[in-house]
Amino acid sequence: MQDQALADVRVLDLTHYISGPYCTKLLADYGADVLKVERPKSGDGSRRMGPFPKDEPDPEKSGLFLHLNTNKKSFTLDLKSADAKDIVLRLVETVDIVVESFRPGTMESLGIGYEALKSAKPDIVLTSVSNFGQTGPYRDYMLTDAMAYGMGGEMYSTGIADREPVKLGENVVLYQAGAVASVATMGALFASRLQAIGQHVDVSIMETQVGSIDRRMSMLLAYQYNGEITRRTSASVGFGYPTGVFLCANGYIQINGGGNYFQRVVNMMDNPPELDDPTWYEPESQFNSDLADIFKAYFIPWCLERTKSEIWQAAQEAGVLTGTLNTIEELIEDQHFIQREAFADVEHPKAGRLMQPGRPFIMSESPWSIRSPAPLLGQHTDEILTSLGYHADEVARLHKEGVV
């Protein structure tokens, strides 16, 4: 097998739920050796979240956990026990990076805050992923994915005018926070390896939305420029027509055909004579709601007479920006993704053989790979303790006392 990009990187993973584990999954899937600390007996909370096969809860079969923890090793440790601090600090000496997602202040109260880690290893990278960051008035507040999008992202302008704002698909913004944390962590790893500088990286889930390219930064800037608030409108307002989601014979299609692209839409429709008049092609016509209505009267039936894939293909031939709206089933069964082997087939000792999301990107020299499925709870505890120099009788004592 080819050498993986991060094969020389070792990570102590003190994260749980989604954002932190997604950050360490990215590191692990590209080669890092990730030691995940879990609470004895119960483990990471995502083990209880599902989905589960046949909806029967089992901490070793949670779909969310299996997805987020590929290639990691599981080490159970009661961080509040007397032995924990020593074990963690001995582990820290062997790693490059620590990632944690406790409530701010927890690491300090456990005696393993940044200063303690730094004493054990001066060039250590500590990445803290938290709701609102390590400082500031909201530091100790609770957060949900809806709140992260509402406070940080562009939820305010997502939805229609006379209704409530509406959020994204469940947990999407939490994954984004994890991905941002992976970038910041890699940046800190460069400073650590090249300049021997350790540091504390502070990732606020809210701020990963404020600084998001998904409209938020641009809309904040537009407010700076002109004091204009971006409110909820339908997709078609302000972009010309046809823009938005249209019903077709067997589902929906999303089209951005306004402005400069209007001529291409007309080509896609095989140039109907009704759209010959030059008035259609004056730039201002794109914001004329009467013309928009007349156009829709041609366009809606045109869509209804065709399947979504027929429209998609016609649109691509004409150079119109489009996409079909698919279910997960349609995605998984789509020939394009199958041909590209976009998904992974993972064998797990308890959950069996399952299709899982595959690589986010392909590296030609140092590939993504699933070396091992998500770990069983505590699967690597003894192995890790032994590697730290603990003798069999000490390991037995730690088990007996419920430390590990």
Place this chain on the structure above:
Amino acid sequence: MPKLPLEGVRILDMTVVWAGTYCATLLADLGAEVIRIESIQKMQPITRGSMAHPSKASIEGLQPFVGGMPGREPGKRPWNRYPLFNAHGRNKLSMTVDLLRPDGMDIFKKLVKISDGFVENNVTETMDKLGISYEMLKEHRPEIIMLRMPAYGNSGPYKNYRSLGVHMEGVIGHTLLRGYLDLGPSVSTNVYGADAAGGVQGAFAVLAALHYRNRTGKGQLIELAQAENMVPYLGQFFMDYAMNGRNSSTRGNRHSAAIQGCYQCQGDDRWVNITIATNEQWKAFCRVAQMEGTAEDEKFVSPESRYSHHDEIDSLISTWTANQDHYEIMKILQLVGVAAGPVMDQRDALSDPHLLERGMFEEASQEDVGTHMYTGAPYKMSETPIKIRRGPVQVGQDNEYVYKTLLQTSDDEYTRLEQEGHIGMDYGDHVP
């Protein structure tokens, strides 16, 4: 003073619109010298505006983030005044060259020789037509890292399909997993989560490849198909299909187990998100909302029974929130352990005490727009603080540096390239 993590790394940037440009922004934030390669002979649609010389009338009806140039005026150089670009334009450099002419391509090759990375997110055939490929780059710089970010990948039936992020999200299933519970997807707002995901994971990819190169001396080709790249974000839905053959649909603002919604507050179009999961949280909420009697109602005693009366609870919550301030609701509910937060419009965010205290916004200037507050990096680093070192880059702002300092172009040659339309800071009147 420590150096920024990527100081000394030079990245050539031919990215467009959002996903690629955000990737470049994140690399520039970390200290890489990111050089945008632009052309003053052709306007790339959407990236810096839909046309080079828009009339005032043509931008009037556009949404603020695309039409909201300062004063709603195109100005002398509209391409440097476009909010969609300027929001991510920090910390980058820009040079101009026309790659459609052979001498333009010679200049490009000279740049490749002295660069560490090349990033682009065009349709596959755009790079093919220019003759730019990993093989070609490698010929001039063997250890180069190339990141390509096509929509669906450089192979397979959708190889050359044109898309914005919103279309890819439809194809991978996200669009059907969001939106109102009671309305179909026809009223869906265009969101660009795939751009955010592509930009961030693209930056991670380049960092991973640079790390590998530091260790082995080898460069490589990275292919990030933006649609595939976002599939992991839908993990739980994917796994539910893999395990149970079940297709999920939107839950609106609801949670899978807790009471959750977005409720209207006092004022003009003000909203708050509230989530009530446990019995303690339910009791605390009822105490704050002065609905103690309701707390004890048998219908609402357990999470399951509350969930089965979600509509009823929504209307109770709305009745209370209607007369409260959206920020106040956050403060009083968070105090008693209930998750609540205002839906912040742009003005709220820019004056939010938490974000201001943490320095999320930084002042930056640029000649064609003046001085404003811009959003900074989406994370903080203690020893190598990430700052806005320069404002949104103008087209061709760094031509002198790139040509004269980096490429050692003579003054005469520079003048010739200016006359021939390679070097400049303005799109000619002939460019639509």
